[in-house]
Amino acid sequence: MNLTGRQKAFFGAFLDLYHQSQEPLHYTQIAEKLGVSAITAYDMLRILEKRGLVHSQYMQQEAKRGRTSIVFVPTEEAQRIVTTLTGEIKEYHDWEQVREHVLKKLATNQTDEYHDLVEELLDRLPAVNTPMLFITEMVAAVIISLQLSHSDLVDKLRAAGFPKETGLSALEGLAVGLTLAERMNRGFLKVILVQNQRFAKMLAACSGENHERLVAFVDELMGTMNRPTTSQENE
Secondary structure (H helix, E strand, O other): OOOOHHHHHHHHHHHHHHHHHOOOEEHHHHHHHHOOOHHHHHHHHHHHHHOOOEEEEEEEOOOOOOOEEEEEEEOHHHHHHHHHHHHHHHHHHHHHHHHHHHHHHHOOOEHHHHHHHHHHHHHHHHHOOOHHHHHHHHHHHHHHHHHHHOOOHHHHHHHOOOOOOOOHHHHHHHHHHHHHOOOOOHHHHHHHHHHHHHHHHHHHOOOHHHHHHHHHHHHHHHHHOOOOEOHHHHO
């Protein structure tokens, strides 16, 4: 939605009022809610109309027969945008929960916790359809698997500039490279290779802002991991 911050606030106020009243709104109602002049409210509604977010129409005033006033209603495009934004908010909330869960598991530095986390991520992966969650779980599963098979590979990847310099697309090659790890579970590798075909499509579907979040997460993930130890080694 190509709107300024002020226009977004105005649009949000308009939608709030419309959903409360469930009837067309006069620009003076918006002016009163936001504490702006009627002229300012009218001008802003006309801007939203040019953006295809509201539609103006004339409505006869019951108190003054023969007199009409101009009112505004949201368009189908506005409703679509609201639905999209709601979905994005939910996806971000779900992503934050997954992110915190993964980092908390890694902080234990326990081999069994690492194995359990990889299995958990790969079990969920086929059913994940939102780009941020899919990429997060795919990247985490691959990188943790690399750490388990060859503990120095993650440090080498960071030294080579992954993910900030090479980009997340390099993960496709990493997933294929896991097939060379003799100690990797064959069942895990099969899932990774199958889901790897979806990775590029999911990555392309991410917005620039979400892509930056994912790169930051991967960098944090790699910085959190150490060589995992078994419970017996800690005893």
